Amino acid sequence: MTDTPQGFDTLAIHAGTEADPATGARQVPIYQTTAYVFRDADHAAALFGLQEVGYIYSRLTNPTIGALQNRIAALEGGAGAVCCSSGHAAQIMSLFPLMAPGRNIVASTRLYGGTITQFSQTFKRFGWSCTFVDFDDLDAVKAAIDDDTRAIFCETIANPGGYITDLDAVAAIADEAGIPLIVDNTTATPYLCRPIDHGATLVVHSLTKYMTGNGTVTGGVVVDSGKFDWSASDKFPSLSQPEPAYHGLTFHETFGPAAFTFHGIAIGLRDLGMTMNPQGAHYTLMGIETLSLRMEKHIANAKKIAAWLEGHEAVSGVTYAGLDSSPYKDRIPKICPKGAGALFTVQLKGGYDACMKFVAGLNLFSHVANLGDARSLVIHPASTTHRQLTEEQQIAAGASPDTVRLSIGIEDAEDLIADLDQALKAAG
Template structure:
């Protein structure tokens, strides 16, 4: 390739960040199952600990296998750097940690995964942080929720569980006007369907457990840094703009420029929070990412076929799939997710809660699990499981009402999925 050529997305899936192992020539990225790394000498060790030189110190901070995954995720999302961690939930805390202080708040979408709503409404209170939940279809309401203590805006590109598509262009304008970073959870879309940084996102987070790995074997999270935010434009982000006592007064933004957030995430976030991704999980995720495009194409194709069939079934009250012309989010697909609306949606059954439970129990090919984004088709009744900790009002706002079932469409033959759904709906209707 010439120096000025940019690799295509599918090439990046396989090659970004990876090189043959210099010691053995191994083509696949090795699992560097080690805790620590030998320093060349005392001066080398001091330079690493002072952030004067980049290298490996201890695997809570950096690991060669994880480093390849970080570089690949940054390339796929169009960011300057990335920090991998132990789960998607860990990634959300890692994203907020450099931005927030006691008394600060984040403005968040009402349409979020139930665990995220709980993390934001309950758990982060223990840090002295808070969240304001707003319908992100109402950009005026989002802007009105911002106050002097707001430090970030948070949403999902394709919301779990309903598959709603957020108008990232409109939300990023609100964030820019307020001088705030926009954090986008891109788990349900993946960078194959949506690249939030191109729509103005500052940070992108993923649960790599889902579509990126694609086989339900490991948990992992990542925060991708766009490198586009000016952390020194105001005094709102002292962790990044002010002197850091732990590094003799070093100022992350002044020292590392566009990579300030990434370096802080490793040098402070992973050092002190310890939400480390293990190298074996990174290896599995790298292997999964190699087939991301092929899998996502099939997820989308199957989801369109199955959702269209479900929408016509007499036992079904409604289907939320944004790829359907009947969806209020259909017009956003081409602009925000040009490769398709994903493989996640919900189905509302006319028989209510009891019909949903019977439907889930009657499925044979679909797996009843608390996960999504697997090669296998998955199903769950969110109101009684993933979203059961929420109030009825919060469940409805999140798209997880009692009469709703979440479906994650896999890559099996669509006709087999439809046959299984059909027999289960028949049983649930009797």
């Protein structure tokens, strides 16, 4: 690699990887190993004491996973990254160093249903709490922050509705409060938006989705901007105060911009064990090589299909931000200048029953609990991904009972429109 800044597509193929030093293999090998032989006793002691970087045990570090971490950090413009077993694991990993019993976060109401459940229910078992706020109301975001707030959390392009968050405005609020902004960039990917460029401290992904792009593996990642001053206050003792497990080592003082990344491996993966497997990392590395090509086709199809749906007599609304009718259209040039993504919802005039018939009548669209696949996908959130929420929460999240979520794939748009048309007719 050279010192000259490189373009997205070059980084997507080359960042974080070199030819295998042992064999010359051009593609990153799958290092399917549990442990690694130490050179000697001093080498082992240095690794365990965080005095030397290297490989100990694949719950912590692995060369295949390391290559993926380096590539994603380069694409997101981060100082480092830690991969883990899923997007949900990434959310816990991002918050683990920041939180303690009695602490809280402020999160957008427009989130994936599973995230809302994790934040509102599972957090209670850790003694954490979450206040959900409409992030279009910046005054409400400010008002929700108190002395115990340790982070603000939102999605770049919200799942399921495809709403675009004003990241710059939210980051300014986080900066004023002296707390990190965590952004889930799953539905945008770094091809459409790099949240760190808009002031985010941490970026999380479900790598299961667009980054891998073929529906084969689950995975997650936390990317650290390396720009937050963890020692500016006493709010983040895990990073700014001596760590007993490492003989009083202070992560921020010792590792500087890499403090959060080192903590994620040395504490997070060590104790939580949310490890990605090497084969999954390999699939994701291969998927990222074609990310920009896929995203361009995803977006072209989504624009065409959303416009067609908006004019259909059975449809009462389409939430795609790329439509002229969308209240979020003005945010595209600033947040996602290459396009509004390929995830959006459709409201049917026939309500809940029509949605169920519509989903059942589709042929090319696969009815699955996933998004970001090369294949077009469909789901009725109110009866599935957001089923555990109250109807009020469903509406706030953009998943009301009359709503179907579409993840537009890279097939021929005309074939997808034909499939949607016959299913809408069948649904009455």
